[in-house]
Amino acid sequence: MLEIAAVIALFKKLAELAQQRQRGRGWAALGVAFWFFGELTGSVMGSLFELGFGAYLLGIAVAGTGAFMAYAIVQALPMGQVAPPPPPAG
Numbered sequence: 001m002l003e004i005a006a007v008i009a010l011f012k013k014l015a016e017l018a019q020q021r022q023r024g025r026g027w028a029a030l031g032v033a034f035w036f037f038g039e040l041t042g043s044v045m046g047s048l049f050e051l052g053f054g055a056y057l058l059g060i061a062v063a064g065t066g067a068f069m070a071y072a073i074v075q076a077l078p079m080g081q082v083a084p085p086p087p088p089a090g
Contacts, residue, residue: 003060010032010067011031030074031067033070035070036063038067039063042058042063
């Protein structure tokens with residue numbers, strides 16, 4: 001249950017951060033995707049190494065790393081919309 005609350009809080013924080021940078025709220029999905037794929041990857045790795053409960057802990061640790069990476073990516077977005085490059089001349 002706490003994990004779901006953490007993912008919801010992460011989504012809201014990333015959406016707010018993206019809007020401050022004049023970007024769409026869709027950037028918040030990056031955090032949710034990084035969290036779930038990180039947890040899945042960490043849990044599978046822990047299971048392959050037969051860590052028992054450590055597999056769950058490894059999954060949470062990798063998920064947290066993914067959430068931090070998503071936050072860093074959204075934080076690094078430049079302010080305002082990025083204009084597409086001009087078409088080639090000729």
